[in-house]
Structures are given as C-alpha cells and as structure tokens.
Amino acid sequence: MQTKDINADIIVSGAGPAGLALSLLLARAGLDIVLVDAEKPIDVxxxxxxxxxxxxxxxxxINVLKAAGIWEALRPSVTPLRNMRIVDDSIKSSDRIGVTFHARDIGLEQFGFNIPNAILRKTLYADVLKTDGITHLSATRLAGYDIDGGKVSARTEDGRVITASLIVGTDGRNSIVRKVAGIDARxxxxxxxxxxxxIRHSKPHDFTATEFHRSGGPFTFVPMADNxxxxxWVEKTDDAKALLAMKRDDYRQAIQDRSCGLLGTISMASDPESWPLMFLSSNALIGERAALAAEAAHVLSPIGAQGLNLSLRDVASLAETIVDAARLGEDIGSATVLARYETRRRADLLTRTNGIDRLNRVVANDLMFVKDMRRFGLKALAKVPPLKSFITHQGLAPAWDEGRLLAGQPL
Ligand SMILES: Cc1cc2nc3c(=O)[nH]c(=O)nc-3n(C[C@H](O)[C@H](O)[C@H](O)COP(=O)(O)OP(=O)(O)OC[C@H]3O[C@@H](n4cnc5c(N)ncnc54)[C@H](O)[C@@H]3O)c2cc1C
Structure with missing residues (x-):
C-alpha cells in the first residue's frame, strides 16, 4: 500500500496474536481497520x-479463535489438554505432593489446546492478508498520535498519517499507545x-500438562503431538543463564533429572530459547479515543498459562463493545462506549493479574513457612473434592461477564 494518508474506523497498533485476532474480528463485522506492526512481514x-x-x-x-475464522486452519497443529497436574517439588522427592485436575470431572472433553506460538501467529497473519477491510502496514512503527476534531490522527515512522475514530494498543509491554494516552503502569x-x-519422550503424556512448583520457579511440560x-522452565536469571550455557546434552540431562521420570527417557527436539520475565499492570484500559488490550495492558509470568488467555478475553470484550456500538450508530471512540469496555474487564483483570503475580512469588519463595503453606494448599485441593471442582472451574475462565464470543456465539 503506497497511499500516504489513510482513513479508517480503527487503528490497531501491534500485530501480535492479540492485535491480529482483534483486527480479524472487527473487519469481519464490517469495520475498516489499519493494522500497524513494527515486525517484518511473515512468509506464510x-x-x-x-x-x-x-x-x-x-x-x-478457542471460541474467540473460531469466531476469528482460523480454527479449521489451526486444527492439525493443536494438541488437546485433557488433564492438568500440579506437583510441589520443593522439598525432598519422597515428600512430593501432586494434584491432578481432569476436564471430564467438569463435563468437558478437554480444558483447551496447546498451540505452537509461531503457527498461531502465522495462521492469523495469513487470514489478515486476505481479509477485506484490513490495511496491514508492516515493518513500520506507530510513532505517535494526536486527537484532532474528534478524530485520532496517527503517524507511522515511515511517514504515513492515519485518521480514525479510535486507536487500540495491542503493541506489547512498551506500548506507544499507552504512553501517548498518558496511562501509567505498575x-x-x-x-x-x-x-x-x-522434547521427545519414551512414555506417553496422556494429554496431561504437568507444572512442577520448584524454588527457582515453575517447571512445566505441556503435551504436543507424537510423544x-x-x-x-522458569529460573532465577543467573541460574537460567548458567543452564543455557551448558552443552546440549547436559541441558537435556537437567530436564531429565527434573522430570521425576514422568515421561520416561527424554531427548531434545529443538534448541532452548529464553525470555526475561516481568510484571506489568496498567492503571487504566482506556484514554481519550484510545483503548489498550493484551500485553499493552498486562504482562504476567507464564505460571498457570494465563497471559494470552486473559488477552483474548480483552479482545473478545473490546470487539463486542465496539461492534455493538457501531450497530447502534454510536461513536465507537467516545468515552461512553470505551467506559463499557473498561467496566467489563476490570474484575477479571484485577483478580488474574494480582493472583498470578502472587502465585509466582509464592512458588519462587524459598522460605520454609511459605513452602509449608503451599503444600498445605495442595493437600487441601487433593482431599476436598468441592474445592478442587471450584478451582477447576475458576482456572478456566471468570464466572462473570462471559460475553458472546467466549461462550461460542457469533459476534
Ligand atoms: C515462555 C512463555 C510461555 C507462555 N505461555 C503461555 C501459555 O501457555 N498460554 C497463554 O495464554 N499465554 C502464554 N504466554 C503469554 C503469551 O505468549 C503472551 O501473552 C502473548 O504472546 C502476547 O501477545 P500480544 O499480542 O499481547 O503481544 P506481542 O506478541 O508482544 O505483540 C506486540 C506486537 O506489537 C508490535 N509493536 C510494538 N511496538 C509497536 C509500535 N510502536 N508500532 C507498531 N507495532 C509495535 C511488536 O512488534 C509486536 O509484533 C507465555 C509467555 C511466555 C514468555
């Protein structure tokens, strides 16, 4: 696209999984989107x-991805998650305690699916390229925006000007939209x-994800196809750097040693990769003609695998709020419309971000009394079925404001 100046209904800054899914949902509902992304184009x-x-x-x-229209294309690459096991592995091995949650206990075939990150992004991206209503600008950053005459006027680093009623920041932890909107973050x-x-392993995983709680941080196996x-694997930074510097077979052996024999003999099937972990929680989700979603608003530890799940709930709420307003002929960037989005997301975001932050600190804590509390909690879960059933339900999604998309209904 060579045009310098573009008009649209909505500017989406950032084409990670959240920005791609949001753009698809909004465009399929008939809105004009300009999606700006700093990354180079993906070769689909x-x-x-x-x-x-x-x-x-x-x-x-998964219901949100179905509504975005990409589920059939993703299906061959996903693995069902039928059971989730938590093992406290912080004391000596003879005292190890574990509790397993089964999807069948709450009437489900599976809790969800494990999906390779690169395949999810590529599949969303391929659909964005062929969807009418999305102008995709890649390899350029959103440089800033102003509010002018009831419109957003945004600039990209390569000199384009985009005018729209609303700008959405799905541009990750260093979100430019969050900064320009003046929204602080903890x-x-x-x-x-x-x-x-x-990894490849000799024993089957039985479609069970296992999270070992160890003092450096959680260590998790998540099932994929074909054994x-x-x-x-989360560790304190210095320990992680030392592990990553190991020869590949020593690294493999370290995984084998921590596996408690659950998966039999383990071999490496890819190189290790690593990410520094931080916590971020924005003080608000909306500014003047601006909304934040996903990691632009909250960054969590991977413990409990909540990050993108929470983000797709933002995406679903925001898409519903905008599309409902557009159908009623309202101004989609108005303070009244955006306040509905913030109200819908507040409770879920507050409980999940604080809950995961606390869980990460508790799991990584070496103090004996904290370890004892943690083990007491797991024992209670293992022995009190109603408590286990409650946690199983709550781990899936909040009980409030499910919305249409999360419930599998059309937008
Ligand atoms: C090791 C690990 C395991 C995880 N496992 C899980 C899991 O099992 N389940 C789960 O739900 N979550 C998990 N997560 C969390 C999940 O990976 C993230 O929440 C998710 O990838 C973030 O997606 P996003 O779209 O919000 O942001 P990003 O993927 O960071 O996308 C942001 C995009 O914005 C672009 N951008 C930035 N600035 C600009 C700008 N100025 N202009 C234009 N574009 C810009 C960036 O280039 C990028 O493409 C895990 C995270 C880690 C680290």
Missing amino acids: NAPVKPSGRTLALLEGS THDYAQMAMTCL HSSVV
Whole structure:
C-alpha cells in the first residue's frame, strides 16, 4: 500500500496474536481497520521452525479463535489438554505432593489446546492478508498520535498519517499507545527467565500438562503431538543463564533429572530459547479515543498459562463493545462506549493479574513457612473434592461477564 494518508474506523497498533485476532474480528463485522506492526512481514508459505514456545489456550480462547475464522486452519497443529497436574517439588522427592485436575470431572472433553506460538501467529497473519477491510502496514512503527476534531490522527515512522475514530494498543509491554494516552503502569522485574524447548519422550503424556512448583520457579511440560512436549522452565536469571550455557546434552540431562521420570527417557527436539520475565499492570484500559488490550495492558509470568488467555478475553470484550456500538450508530471512540469496555474487564483483570503475580512469588519463595503453606494448599485441593471442582472451574475462565464470543456465539 503506497497511499500516504489513510482513513479508517480503527487503528490497531501491534500485530501480535492479540492485535491480529482483534483486527480479524472487527473487519469481519464490517469495520475498516489499519493494522500497524513494527515486525517484518511473515512468509506464510515458509515452514515453521520447531520451537518449545507454545500457548496453552483454554476453551473460551478457542471460541474467540473460531469466531476469528482460523480454527479449521489451526486444527492439525493443536494438541488437546485433557488433564492438568500440579506437583510441589520443593522439598525432598519422597515428600512430593501432586494434584491432578481432569476436564471430564467438569463435563468437558478437554480444558483447551496447546498451540505452537509461531503457527498461531502465522495462521492469523495469513487470514489478515486476505481479509477485506484490513490495511496491514508492516515493518513500520506507530510513532505517535494526536486527537484532532474528534478524530485520532496517527503517524507511522515511515511517514504515513492515519485518521480514525479510535486507536487500540495491542503493541506489547512498551506500548506507544499507552504512553501517548498518558496511562501509567505498575511494573516489576521478576529477575527470572523462562526457558522453553521441545522434547521427545519414551512414555506417553496422556494429554496431561504437568507444572512442577520448584524454588527457582515453575517447571512445566505441556503435551504436543507424537510423544512430544514443550517445556517451560522458569529460573532465577543467573541460574537460567548458567543452564543455557551448558552443552546440549547436559541441558537435556537437567530436564531429565527434573522430570521425576514422568515421561520416561527424554531427548531434545529443538534448541532452548529464553525470555526475561516481568510484571506489568496498567492503571487504566482506556484514554481519550484510545483503548489498550493484551500485553499493552498486562504482562504476567507464564505460571498457570494465563497471559494470552486473559488477552483474548480483552479482545473478545473490546470487539463486542465496539461492534455493538457501531450497530447502534454510536461513536465507537467516545468515552461512553470505551467506559463499557473498561467496566467489563476490570474484575477479571484485577483478580488474574494480582493472583498470578502472587502465585509466582509464592512458588519462587524459598522460605520454609511459605513452602509449608503451599503444600498445605495442595493437600487441601487433593482431599476436598468441592474445592478442587471450584478451582477447576475458576482456572478456566471468570464466572462473570462471559460475553458472546467466549461462550461460542457469533459476534
Ligand atoms: C515462555 C512463555 C510461555 C507462555 N505461555 C503461555 C501459555 O501457555 N498460554 C497463554 O495464554 N499465554 C502464554 N504466554 C503469554 C503469551 O505468549 C503472551 O501473552 C502473548 O504472546 C502476547 O501477545 P500480544 O499480542 O499481547 O503481544 P506481542 O506478541 O508482544 O505483540 C506486540 C506486537 O506489537 C508490535 N509493536 C510494538 N511496538 C509497536 C509500535 N510502536 N508500532 C507498531 N507495532 C509495535 C511488536 O512488534 C509486536 O509484533 C507465555 C509467555 C511466555 C514468555
């Protein structure tokens, strides 16, 4: 697209999974979208490199992907998550405690699916390219925006000017939209890194994701097809760097040692990759003619696999709020419309961001009394069926404001 100046209904800044899914939902409902992304275009025909960076997405998130129109294309690459096991592995192995949650106990076939991150992004991206109503500008950053005459006027680094009624920031932890909108965020550095890789194993995983709670951080196996699993391993930064510097077979052996024999003999199926972990929670989700969603508003530890699940709930709420307003002939960027989005998301975001932050600190804590509390909690879960059933339901999604998309209904 060579045009310098573009008019649209909505500017979406950032084409990670959240920005791509939101653009598809809005465009399919008839709105004109300009999606701006700093990354180079993805070659949708190139094969995806094996990687342990996968996303465990719960039932509601899958419904959002179905509404975005990409589920059939994703299906061959996903693995069902039928059971979730938590093991406290912080004391000596003879005292190990575990509790397993089964999807069948709450009448589901699976809690959700494990999806390779690169395949999710490529599949969303391929659909964005062929969807009418989305102008996709890649390899350029949104540089800033002004509010002028009841419109957003945004500039890209390569000199384009885009005018719209609303701008949405799905541009990640350093969101330019959050900055220009003047929305502050609470942040802290966990001084931890997440290491991921793909492994092959001799024993079946029985479609069970296992999260070991260890003092450096959680260590998790998430099932993939054909006796493969992805590993998400969180450690304090210095320890992670030392592990990543190991020879590949020593790294494999370290995984084998931490696996408690659950998966039999383990071999590496990809190189390890790593990400520094931080916490971010924005003080608001909306500004003048601006809304934030996904990691522009909240960044969590991967413990409990909540990050993109929470983000897709933002995406679903925002899409419903905007599309409903457009159908009623309202101004989609008005304060009244945006306030509905913020109100819908407040409780879920507050409980999940604070809950995951607390869980990450508790799991990584070496103090004996904290370990005892943690073990007491797990024992109670294992022994009190109503408590276990309550947690199983709550782990899936909030009980409030499910909305149409999360419930599998059309937009
Ligand atoms: C190891 C690990 C494991 C995880 N596992 C899970 C899991 O199992 N389940 C789960 O739900 N979540 C998981 N998560 C969280 C999940 O990966 C993230 O929440 C999700 O990928 C973030 O997507 P996003 O679209 O919000 O942001 P991003 O993917 O960060 O996308 C932001 C985009 O905005 C672009 N951008 C930035 N600035 C600008 C600008 N100025 N102009 C234009 N574009 C810009 C960036 O280039 C990028 O493309 C995990 C995270 C980690 C680290």
